[in-house]
Amino acid sequence: MVKIAVLAKEVPDSDIVDAFAFAGRLQIDPATKTIRRENIAVGMNSYDAQAVEAAMRLRDAGVDCTIQVLSVGGIAPQALFQRSFALGADEGYHLVDNSFAGVDSMGCAHILAAAIRHLGGADLILCGRQGTDYDQGVVGPTVAALLDIPCVSIAKDVRLVSPGIARVVRAIPDGEETVDVELPAVVTISNELGVPRYPTAMAAFAARRKKPVTLSAADIGLDAARVALSGERVRRVEIDIPKREGTCQFLEGNSASDVAAKLAQALSKESVI
Amino acid sequence: MTAKKSVLIVAQDDGGRLDPVVFDTVTAAKRLTGGAQGGVAAVLTGPPGTQALAEELWATGVADVYVAEHAALAEPRADSHARAVAVAVRQARPSLVLVGQTLLGRDLAPYLAARMDAGVIMNATELRLDASGATEVVCPIYGGGVQAVYRVSESPPSVVGFQRTVKSTAERVSHSRGRVIPVDPGLGGFKDKVKLVERSARSGPRLEEANVVVSGGMGLGEAKNYRYIEELAEVLGGLPGASRAICDLGWAARARQVGLTGTRVFPNLYMAVGIAGASQHLAGMSTSKVIVAVNTDTKAPIFKYARYGVTLDCVEFLPAFIAECRKLKSHS
Numbered sequence: 338m339v340k341i342a343v344l345a346k347e348v349p350d351s352d353i354v355d356a357f358a359f360a361g362r363l364q365i366d367p368a369t370k371t372i373r374r375e376n377i378a379v380g381m382n383s384y385d386a387q388a389v390e391a392a393m394r395l396r397d398a399g400v401d402c403t404i405q406v407l408s409v410g411g412i413a414p415q416a417l418f419q420r421s422f423a424l425g426a427d428e429g430y431h432l433v434d435n436s437f438a439g440v441d442s443m444g445c446a447h448i449l450a451a452a453i454r455h456l457g458g459a460d461l462i463l464c465g466r467q468g469t470d471y472d473q474g475v476v477g478p479t480v481a482a483l484l485d486i487p488c489v490s491i492a493k494d495v496r497l498v499s500p501g502i503a504r505v506v507r508a509i510p511d512g513e514e515t516v517d518v519e520l521p522a523v524v525t526i527s528n529e530l531g532v533p534r535y536p537t538a539m540a541a542f543a544a545r546r547k548k549p550v551t552l553s554a555a556d557i558g559l560d561a562a563r564v565a566l567s568g569e570r571v572r573r574v575e576i577d578i579p580k581r582e583g584t585c586q587f588l589e590g591n592s593a594s595d596v597a598a599k600l601a602q603a604l605s606k607e608s609v610i
Numbered sequence: 611m612t613a614k615k616s617v618l619i620v621a622q623d624d625g626g627r628l629d630p631v632v633f634d635t636v637t638a639a640k641r642l643t644g645g646a647q648g649g650v651a652a653v654l655t656g657p658p659g660t661q662a663l664a665e666e667l668w669a670t671g672v673a674d675v676y677v678a679e680h681a682a683l684a685e686p687r688a689d690s691h692a693r694a695v696a697v698a699v700r701q702a703r704p705s706l707v708l709v710g711q712t713l714l715g716r717d718l719a720p721y722l723a724a725r726m727d728a729g730v731i732m733n734a735t736e737l738r739l740d741a742s743g744a745t746e747v748v749c750p751i752y753g754g755g756v757q758a759v760y761r762v763s764e765s766p767p768s769v770v771g772f773q774r775t776v777k778s779t780a781e782r783v784s785h786s787r788g789r790v791i792p793v794d795p796g797l798g799g800f801k802d803k804v805k806l807v808e809r810s811a812r813s814g815p816r817l818e819e820a821n822v823v824v825s826g827g828m829g830l831g832e833a834k835n836y837r838y839i840e841e842l843a844e845v846l847g848g849l850p851g852a853s854r855a856i857c858d859l860g861w862a863a864r865a866r867q868v869g870l871t872g873t874r875v876f877p878n879l880y881m882a883v884g885i886a887g888a889s890q891h892l893a894g895m896s897t898s899k900v901i902v903a904v905n906t907d908t909k910a911p912i913f914k915y916a917r918y919g920v921t922l923d924c925v926e927f928l929p930a931f932i933a934e935c936r937k938l939k940s941h942s
């Protein structure tokens with residue numbers, strides 16, 4: 338039996354954040370140095386939904402596995418767990434503790450590594466390539482380093498080719514890289530994996546009765562001071578929404594060729610063509 | 611904290627030369643340390659022979675280059691390289707470790723921070739000092755729609771991932787030979803648990819070096835219209851790019867993707883055709899010299915960044931513009 342742990346994070350909808358920022362409607366909370374989330378929907382980080390998908394594909398391929406989903410914090414984590422259960426996750430673990438307030442990526446990785454250890458380890462740890470909020474991409478490699486196991490990042494395909502070996506295709510700037518990695522290992526999933534499936538209505542309904550297990554710092558044997566320490570080392574002191582004044586010159590004309598000629602002229606004057 | 615700043619740059623190679631992001635990190639590190647003598651050092655990790663790259667670093671004015679060579683460092687894997695860098699950090703004792711965000715650098719920085727039990731922050735575009743002399747790091751978040759500033763502790767030195775923000779090239783400021791300080795990477799019993807099966811080869815000119823980039827997005831309407839983008843790029847002597855949305859659909863190859871999770875480009879001319887201008891796309895092209903947007907929606911975000919705007923249907927406009935550019939090129 339292969340044990341798969343999926344790390345999943347709740348994030349504000351990045352399209353809405355973008356639209357708000359552009360419309361000048363995004364607001365900052367000066368106390369917490371975060372954006373105000375009142376009117377912004379939250380949900381599972383899109384890459385993490387793809388990590389769940391990667392786990393399901395392994396199961397579809399005939400891998401005998403248990404799938405655990407672990408998440409730290411969040412304001413409405415039920416949705417994230419319910420979606421995971423509806424897709425076929427067997428167990429959910431929600432990590433919450435007062436001492437987790439203000440954690441950074443490193444602190445979050447310490448929490449997750451401790452939780453994985455507490456749960457008896459995992460053969461394959463799947464996570465997203467980055468959170469769509471802070472775009473860090475730190476948690477996966479850090480969890481790997483803390484557990485002293487390898488990490489393969491930006492994966493578009495994960496298969497088990499023999500007991501204890503995963504074959505991972507990475508989406509790299511030049512195309513693809515295929516590697517064999519010894520398990521246990523962390524693999525971070527990228528959007529190139531493809532669109533994740535949606536749960537059926539029946540599965541979603543059945544999943545409503547399933548609840549994640551809540552674990553505190555003490556439950557997983559984590560020293561709260563350790564988590565606080567990393568929050569102090571990298572502290573956000575300012576947050577700001579860069580304003581952009583448009584100075585675009587719109588080119589108009591009687592026909593497409595007319596506009597095309599005007600643009601070609603303008604660019605040629607700028608010496609860029 | 612007003613203690614003297616010192617930065618150790620993790621310099622990475624890119625097929626036998628320094629990766630261009632190294633020059634950005636050198637510029638940022640020099641600014642932070644105020645150009646103080648010995649304020650900026652670098653570490654090179656790689657297979658035997660890597661030391662040759664030290665000359666490129668000396669030329670930028672970085673005199674002290676720590677070099678860890680080992681056969682196990684031939685592959686760009688975070689685990690082995692982070693071990694070697696950690697040894698150099700212990701020797702150099704910097705107040706900050708700066709890692710350029712190459713494919714390796716993205717993983718190496720967090721691995722290294724975990725090994726050193728230090729703080730880590732990625733995507734930095736600027737390093738600066740606050741009024742009290744503490745080090746601050748400027749990082750775009752939410753794809754670039756929001757900007758955050760972090761104060762990072764210096765003991766143990768925080769690890770900062772730095773992105774390429776300008777098309778910088780090596781600027782020779784020094785002609786003197788610096789020092790090579792050999793480092794034992796401590797990889798004696800190291801066994802790589804990741805084995806390469808195959809890797810696509812780098813081929814052709816690179817997007818990030820192109821002077822002209824013509825990118826297409828969902829506004830193209832269908833896959834076959836991407837050929838206009840390729841044709842226009844060719845006529846202009848540039849390269850075709852794409853938004854993530856059309857790469858996800860397979861209209862364009864993944865290597866064409868421009869943006870936060872694609873390639874960052876710095877051309878003289880960037881044409882965004884049928885691209886909305888999401889912050890994650892802008893993150894990869896907003897520093898282009900001249901931006902042209904072709905988009906039927908006059909309210910599309912991309913127009914806030916564009917110098918010239920065209921609001922025609924791009925499928926109608928592209929053939930006309932290609933013809934116009936051909937005319938122009940044949941006259942010149």
Ligand SMILES: Cc1cc2nc3c(=O)[nH]c(=O)nc-3n(C[C@H](O)[C@H](O)[C@H](O)COP(=O)(O)OP(=O)(O)OC[C@H]3O[C@@H](n4cnc5c(N)ncnc54)[C@H](O)[C@@H]3O)c2cc1C
Nearest residue numbers: 345346409410439441442445464465467468473474475476
């Ligand atoms: C309880 C709580 C309180 C917080 N308070 C603050 C605060 O006061 N100030 C502040 O700046 N930030 C705060 N954060 C946010 C925090 O800094 C980061 O969001 C978090 O540490 C993860 O780092 P990241 O987004 O950089 O993840 P990345 O490294 O970008 O994420 C990569 C992958 O790691 C996994 N992952 C990341 N985060 C989690 C998670 N929480 N649970 C499970 N898997 C995860 C996912 O698979 C994700 O795709 C808080 C977060 C939590 C959970």
Ligand SMILES: Cc1cc2nc3c(=O)[nH]c(=O)nc-3n(C[C@H](O)[C@H](O)[C@H](O)COP(=O)(O)OP(=O)(O)OC[C@H]3O[C@@H](n4cnc5c(N)ncnc54)[C@H](O)[C@@H]3O)c2cc1C
Nearest residue numbers: 827828829853854855869870871872884886890906907924
């Ligand atoms: C973490 C993260 C990372 C991401 N990384 C990237 C990245 O690296 N690169 C990237 O590009 N995206 C990235 N994205 C996705 C990004 O948020 C957008 O979804 C994407 O850029 C949209 O692509 P688009 O502009 O082609 O499509 P759309 O948003 O669908 O926009 C299409 C545009 O075409 C216009 N249009 C329609 N018809 C016509 C016509 N006939 N003629 C002319 N114009 C027309 C429309 O008005 C619209 O503005 C990322 C997202 C996340 C969350």
